[in-house]
Amino acid sequence: MAEQGAPQRRPSIHDVASHAGVSAATVSKVMQGVATVKPANVQRVFDAVERLGYRMDPLASELRRSKRRIIGAVVPEFESEFFGTVITELERLAEQRGYALVAASSRESEAREKEILARMHDWRVSGVVLAPVRNERSPAAAFMKASGMTGVMIDRVLADNAFDTISADSAAASAEVARALVGNGHRHVLVIGLGEQAATVHARLEGFRAQALALAPDMRIDVILSESDVAPLRASLRDYFGKGERPTAVYSLFLKGTLVALSEFRRRGWHCPNDISLVGFDDAEWMQVTFPAIAAVVQPVRRIATQAMDLLFRRIGGEEGPSRALLEPCKVLMRESVGSPGGGARAGGGDGQ
Structure with missing residues (x-):
């Protein structure tokens, strides 16, 4: 029996192999990322590594x-x-x-x-x-x-x-958002985003636009994109609303944009969804706990x-x-921030799956 307080022996690759029921060579292959090891053996090795607290000697x-x-x-x-x-x-x-x-x-x-x-x-x-x-x-x-x-x-x-x-399949998720908004009767939507040249921004915008126009050819889609920061987006949004534009819904293509839009709504005394609906790409805890909860595209992070x-x-x-x-694939959650134009929250709330 080891003396109390004596340093414990560092687990070896052979200890991992014994616990996992595989050879030391298999453990070595798993730790090096070799793809030919059977998935079941890979999982057993990882389980043994975690259980034993095994660490490779980096030197x-x-x-x-x-x-x-x-x-x-x-x-x-x-x-x-x-x-x-x-x-x-x-x-x-x-x-x-x-x-x-x-x-x-x-x-x-x-x-x-x-x-x-x-x-x-x-x-x-x-x-x-x-x-x-x-x-x-x-x-x-x-x-x-x-x-x-x-x-x-x-x-x-x-x-x-x-x-x-x-x-993430941004185009498919945005198409689902378009179906939800068109289904609720929206025919004037503002889309806001950051970084027009980013691949995801393009996919989200075009996925929404194509599906919305296919379902409602009379749909008006306004777009405000800021190149690199939320400050210009906030200014553009204030200018847009200041000119009297009143879309019935805003679709934000990124998380910070959702917060910018919500802040602008509150500055103007607008409430979701009675005055305007809001959907954001990306989800966050604050979007779930605020009232009303904000509809979101949840990415499979x-x-x-x-x-x-x-x-x-x-x-x-x-x-x-x-x-x-x-x-x-993403998950689209149509929460209480989305309703029919002037008609309040969508019946039933919940998700849009």
Whole structure:
């Protein structure tokens, strides 16, 4: 029996193998992200790693490898609930495989985005998860390709011939929003967004526009897009309403825009949904607890992060083949902020599934 207070022996790869009922070689393959291991064995290894608190020796590992057991993550900003959750999930999934996550914010700057990627390349990271400022054709993505980096791109992307991409199905979600608003009788909708050149903004806008006009050809759709900040959007919104424009609904293509719109409504003494309806892309706790609760498109954040890390570690493990372009479905929740023009809340509330 070990003396009380004596340091505990660090769990070894053989301890993990014994607990998981697999060989030490299998454990090693799982921790390196090799894609040929059976999914059931992968899960048993991860369960054993978590139960034992196993940690790989990074120095010994890096001496055998040309790259470090570090995963880089670059996102446009850390403030939003979406990217905050993405980073949290990426970190958890990286550590589960014995890697450390180094995350940085591009601050919505493509120049800074490329600079961060160059720095991560110097650090010899094993792979990178990149959420580009605009789309998959960013300077940072071009740098990754030219430098032979292993990477996956998420969120503001559609498809790429060099890297796997994962994003929410923004167009389908926006089409569902259009169906809900048209079904409630709306024929004049203002769409507000940030960053016209971002792939997701384009997909959300066009998905809404195409479906709304297909269902109601007489629909009037006004659009206000701000390039990089909410301050110009707030000013444009005040100017728009100040000219006497009165759409019956506003669809915000990003979370901060939803808050800007709601603030402007309250400044003018308008109430949802009696005076105007409101739907926002992205959900947040404040949207659920405010009254009335704000209708929202809920993105599959954790699913996107999980898919990104799964694909990234497959590539790190040597998997070849054409790049994948995955679209994950969103959930549209039509809460109390949406009703018929002048008719109050939509009967029944709830979700729009």
